[in-house]
């Protein structure tokens with residue numbers, strides 16, 4: 001069966017399940033009914049991109065597992081990385097923590113941290129920071145979790161402190177110029193954690209090649225839960241952020257040596273292990 005047909009069938013099955021209000025098994029022991037509007041624990045449903053629509057991101061961009069993105073996003077991603085490269089302290093640091101994720105990969109990521117001695121007690125808690133399988137923008141191939149290497153001041157991947165790093169600040173100031181918008185702004189009505197690392201591509205204008213498809217996919221998200229910062233045709237680029245980015249405490253320096261905070265304790269290895277270092 002052609003991959004596009006398989007994706008369509010899977011999506012229609014999910015949609016009909018959502019419409020019926022029947023509980024979905026997200027993980028073993030985690031059966032959750034979709035909300036009346038079809039969302040799952042606040043997240044909108046997204047079908048998995050057919051494999052043929054995905055391409056490899058530029059070499060050296062991925063931190064862990066290979067990064068695949070939707071082919072329509074690739075030209076803007078290349079432009080963004082090129083522009084970042086010209087910015088001291090940003091270009092070589094800006095990397096990808098996570099890109100396209102299949103629905104089944106998303107299930108591994110989502111379920112791996114639910115249960116006793118895990119980060120979350122249940123699916124509802126986990127959904128605050130990770131989309132349930134079938135409800136993640138990462139399945140579309142249009143979303144990227146950015147990160148920085150080397151880590152700055154002990155700020156780990158997919159952490160709010162990313163907004164204060166040079167790479168994070170640069171993205172907030174410039175990513176919309178390359179067609180990217182921040183899907184989950186601070187205080188978003190979806191109830192999802194502020195994710196300054198997670199950007200989805202919608203093109204700088206509806207006229208850009210492929211942007212119409214991406215915008216159609218994210219139409220409901222954009223209308224009901226607007227991104228911020230967002231693309232220039234959706235809002236002036238120079239509009240002030242609707243929230244303050246907290247200023248990091250100055251790094252103490254002793255005898256000319258900066259004293260960085262201890263690195264956070266690594267989380268216990270997930271079971272089963274997802275193939276990317278950390279994700280949202």
Ligand SMILES: [Zn+2]
Nearest residue numbers: 144145198280
């Ligand atoms: Zn993400």
